[in-house]
Every structure is written in C-alpha cells, then in structure tokens.
Amino acid sequence: xxxxxxxxxxxxxxxxxxxxxxxxxxxxxxxxxxxxxxxxxxxxxxxxxxxxxxxxxxxxxxxxxxxxxxxxxxxxxxxxxxxxxxxxxxxxxxxxxxxxxxxxxxxxxxxxxxxxxxxxxxxxxxxxxxxxxxxxxxxxxxxxxxxxxxxxxxxxxxxxxxxxxxxxxxxxxxxxxxxxxxxxxxxxxxxxxxxxxxxxxxxxxxxxxxxxxxxxxxxxxxxxxxxxxxxxxxxxxxxxxxxxxxxxxxxxxxxxxxxxxxxxxxxxxxxxxxxxxxxxxxxxxxxxxxxxxxxxxxxxxxxxxxxxxxxxxxxxxxxxxxxxxxxxxxxxxxxxxxxxxxxxxxxxxxxxxxxxxxxxxxxxxxxxxxxxxxxxxxxxxxxxxxxxxxxxxxxxxxxxxxxxxxxxxxxxxxxxxxxxxxxxxxxxxxxxxxxxxxxxxxx
Numbered sequence: 001x002x003x004x005x006x007x008x009x010x011x012x013x014x015x016x017x018x019x020x021x022x023x024x025x026x027x028x029x030x031x032x033x034x035x036x037x038x039x040x041x042x043x044x045x046x047x048x049x050x051x052x053x054x055x056x057x058x059x060x061x062x063x064x065x066x067x068x069x070x071x072x073x074x075x076x077x078x079x080x081x082x083x084x085x086x087x088x089x090x091x092x093x094x095x096x097x098x099x100x101x102x103x104x105x106x107x108x109x110x111x112x113x114x115x116x117x118x119x120x121x122x123x124x125x126x127x128x129x130x131x132x133x134x135x136x137x138x139x140x141x142x143x144x145x146x147x148x149x150x151x152x153x154x155x156x157x158x159x160x161x162x163x164x165x166x167x168x169x170x171x172x173x174x175x176x177x178x179x180x181x182x183x184x185x186x187x188x189x190x191x192x193x194x195x196x197x198x199x200x201x202x203x204x205x206x207x208x209x210x211x212x213x214x215x216x217x218x219x220x221x222x223x224x225x226x227x228x229x230x231x232x233x234x235x236x237x238x239x240x241x242x243x244x245x246x247x248x249x250x251x252x253x254x255x256x257x258x259x260x261x262x263x264x265x266x267x268x269x270x271x272x273x274x275x276x277x278x279x280x281x282x283x284x285x286x287x288x289x290x291x292x293x294x295x296x297x298x299x300x301x302x303x304x305x306x307x308x309x310x311x312x313x314x315x316x317x318x319x320x321x322x323x324x325x326x327x328x329x330x331x332x333x334x335x336x337x338x339x340x341x342x343x344x345x346x347x348x349x350x351x352x353x354x355x356x357x358x359x360x361x362x363x364x365x366x367x368x369x370x371x372x373x374x375x376x377x378x379x380x381x382x383x384x385x386x387x388x389x390x391x392x393x394x395x396x397x398x399x400x401x402x403x404x405x406x407x408x409x410x411x412x413x414x415x416x417x418x419x420x421x422x423x424x425x426x427x428x429x430x431x432x433x434x435x436x437x438x439x440x441x442x443x
Contacts (some may be wrong), residue, residue: 035395035438039426043418046374050367050408052295056286056304058346060356064252064276068261069245069324070094071269073170077262079274085250091274092261094246098173103239105181110232112185113225137193144186148179155179169266192224250276270325282346282355284317286362287339290326295366298322302344303363306355316347317362367406372413379426380404380412389418390425390433397425397437 073095079085155175162172254276261273284304288296296319304315319342326338344362346352379389380402387404390397402417418424423441425433433439 035440036430036432037442038392038397038430038433038439040392040423040441041376041379041426043373043375043414043420043422043424045371045420046411047370048367048372048374048406048408048411048413049365049369050406052288052292052364052366053361054286054288054292054364056284056344056360056362058282058284058304058306058352058355058358058360060282060352063257064254065272066091066248066250066274066276067323068094068248068267068269068271068273070099070242071267072096072098072246073266074261074264075246077259079256079259080262081256081259083256085254085256085276087250087252089250091248091250091256093248094267095170096243096246097170098177099239099243099246101174102177102181103236103243105178106232106236106239109181109185110229110236113229113232134193134196137189137196141186141189141193144182144189148182148186151175151179151182188228192228195224248273252276252281270323270327282348282352283320284344284346284360284362286342286344287327287329288342288364290338290340292364292366293322293326293340293342296322296342296364301365304344304346304360305363306358306360313351315349315352317344318347319343320345367408367413369406369413372405373418373420374411374413375418375424376426377407377410377412379424379428380407381428390428390435391423392425392439392441395438395440397433397435397439399435400424 075093075095077092079089079091085091155178158167158172158175161167162169256274257277258275259273260271261267267273298319298321300319302317302319304317306313306315321343323341326340328336328338331337375389380387382388387402388399389402391400392398400417403415405413405415407413425439427433
C-alpha cells in the first residue's frame with residue numbers, strides 16, 4: 001500500500017530534515033570552534049603508598065656467602081676452613097696501600113684547592129686587577145702539565161714492566177693512580193684558567209667599571225674552588241669508607257666451610273671470599289632491580305609472604321644491608337639486567353624454625369605519605385628532565401611546570417606548582433593536546 005503525502009506534509013518533512021541538518025552542522029561547527037574535547041582531573045589530597053614485590057630466599061645461617069666490598073690484593077687471611085668464628089672476628093684483610101696512596105693524593109689536591117681559595121681571597125685584596133690572579137693560575141697550569149707528563153711517562157713504563165713481570169701489580173697500580181690524579185689535576189687547572197679567563201672577558205665586554213669587575217670575578221673564582229673542594233671532600237669520604245672495608249669481619253657466629261680467599265692474591269669487589277655455616281638470625285635475601293635499590297635503606301621495614309599449604313603466612317622483617325654494587329643477570333625475556341643484593345633480618349617467630357631455603361615474596365614499601373596533593377600520573381609529562389601538566393586557560397591548553405615528589409603508575413604526588421581543586425588535563429599523550437591547542441572539558 002502506498003502512502004501519499006499532500007503538498008503541505010511534504011513541506012513539513014523537508015523543513016524538519018533541514019532543521020536536523022542545520023543542527024548537525026551547527027553542532028559540528030561549534031565543536032570545531034571549541035576545539036578538541038579532553039578529560040580533566042582535579043588535584044586532591046590523598047594517602048599514597050607504593051610497593052614493590054620481589055622473590056627472596058629464607059636463610060638461617062646455613063650457607064652464608066661473604067663477599068668483598070672492595071677490590072685489592074689479599075694481605076692476610078686469619079682463618080682456616082672448619083674454624084669456628086664469632087660475629088666481629090676479623091677474617092681477612094685487604095692491602096690498603098693503593099687506597100692510602102689515593103687518599104694521600106686526594107688530601108694534597110684538597111689542600112691545594114684550599115690554598116688556591118685563600119690565594120684568591122688575598123689576590124682580591126692585594127692585586128690591582130684579576131689579570132694578576134689569572135697569571136698565577138696560568139703558571140699553575142704549566143706546573144700541573146709538567147707533573148702530568150712525568151706521571152704519564154712513569155705509568156707507561158710501569159705498564160711495560162708489569163707486563164714483563166719486572167714489577168708487582170701493587171707498584172703498577174700505584175703509578176697508574178698517580179698518573180690519573182695528575183691528569184685530573186691538570187685538567188682541572190686548565191678548566192679553572194679557561195673559565196676564569198672567559199668570565200673576565202665577558203665582564204669587560206659588559207662595559208662595567210673596574211671595581212665591579214674585580215668583585216664579580218673573584219666571586220666566580222671562589223665558587224669554582226668551593227665546588228672543587230666539595231668534590232674532593234666527597235672523594236675523601238668514599239676512600240675512608242673503602243679503607244674501613246679492607247678489614248673484613250664476620251657478621252655472625254658460625255663455621256668456615258669454604259675459603260676461596262685463601263687461594264687468590266687479588267680479590268674483586270663482589271667476589272665470594274668465604275662461606276660461613278651455622279645457626280644464626282633468620283634472614284631473607286633477594287636481588288632487586290637497580291631502579292628500585294635507591295629507594296631502599298637499612299632499617300626500612302618489609303613484609304614477607306610465605307605460602308604454606310595454599311595459605312599465605314605473613315612475617316615482618318627489616319633491611320639490614322643493601323649492597324653497593326650491582327650484578328649482571330638475564331631477565332625472564334632474555335634481556336640483560338642489573339640487580340642489587342639486599343639482606344633482611346626476619347622478626348623473631350617460632351614458625352620460621354626449619355624454613356631455611358624456602359622461597360617467599362618480599363614486599364618493599366618504596367613510598368608512603370598521608371595527605372599528599374595528587375593528580376593522575378597520566379596527566380604529567382616530562383620535557384628535558386622537567387615535569388609539566390596542561391591546564392585549560394581561555395579555551396586553550398597551557399603548559400604549567402610542576403615539581404614532582406613521587407610518581408606511581410596511577411598517581412603522582414605534586415610538591416609544588418598546583419593547589420587543591422586545580423583542574424588539569426588528563427591523558428596528555430593525545431596528539432590533539434599540545435601547547436596552545438583549542439580544548440574544552442567534556443566529551
């Protein structure tokens with residue numbers, strides 16, 4: 001059956017279709033004018049906790065591998081296999097001559113920088129211009145270059161003599177360390193001279209008076225020397241820590257069951273020196289990724305989950321040691337990865353008796369904070385090591401710098417740059433979101 005429309009009804013139908021088409025076109029034009037729709041999120045206060053879980057093995061003093069924390073010639077081994085030892089007993093020592101030599105050179109360099117700092121301060125008072133100070137620095141460069149050339153000649157000769165077996169490795173290492181320090185001293189002297197010269201030239205090019213030039217120049221020189229002094233002081237602290245570790249003591253009671261260190265003349269950091277067997281405090285050991293290790297410190301609490309008879313048993317523990325170096329391994333995907341060894345003392349619990357060798361999951365708390373200002377992590381992006389978010393201002397996306405305190409997969413803790421309730425654009429990985437893009441909140 002056919003339905004016929006009279007002229008009036010046809011007109012109404014055409015009008016209705018036209019109105020719908022106009023509305024569609026208007027809506028499209030409006031969206032085009034307003035820009036791209038974006039999701040938004042408001043900054044709010046929340047409790048944030050980030051955890052990392054890794055597999056570990058429970059130990060109870062059974063087979064404990066003691067590894068060396070420093071490299072060097074083995075000086076003296078004070079125990080034998082099957083000897084009983086107590087916690088604190090010295091097991092072996094590493095020859096610290098090379099480290100003491102490095103420390104002596106470091107002390108000399110540090111004293112030199114302090115003397116130069118004093119010289120700079122005296123020069124500011126006594127010299128008629130910074131040029132006199134620059135002349136003395138240039139003379140120092142010549143002295144350091146002569147020291148470098150002498151040390152290089154000795155180091156090259158020592159390399160040949162060591163290869164031929166004419167000198168000991170200790171003597172070769174000593175001469176090489178002298179060469180390395182002489183190289184560093186020469187490079188630093190050249191750098192100080194060139195930087196000071198360029199800075200003086202820039203001050204003169206600025207057309208300022210001589211008195212102001214003097215003041216600014218010597219301030220710059222002092223800042224350079226203070227930075228170098230700080231660097232040397234840090235190196236000294238590291239050397240002193242390594243020197244302490246040249247005397248290796250037992251950290252538990254037990255019996256020496258193997259003693260590889262007795263058969264080697266030079267031990268590398270991370271190399272197994274001996275094995276102690278015996279009952280001691282219950283521990284759990286694990287290897288964590290290098291990206292996780294910086295968040296872990298001795299004294300941090302951990303949770304250990306041990307599955308027994310299809311039930312999870314929860315135990316507490318405390319990190320006792322985070323190794324200073326990483327070991328290379330292979331991931332489950334066959335890729336190279338580096339991990340750091342971590343030891344934890346288990347809280348006393350009778351249920352742990354006989355659990356030596358059991359595998360367990362260890363939960364590390366990487367971050368924990370209450371009442372923290374947070375936004376979704378998908379709202380934060382990084383440019384040149386700085387963090388930013390996008391906010392909507394006058395209908396456009398505007399980049400806003402923020403200081404991030406901590407970032408999890410889902411939440412980012414904002415230290416500075418935002419306030420509670422401030423709205424940011426979420427999911428900023430969209431191509432439609434960029435600085436100055438037309439956007440509006442909605443779908």
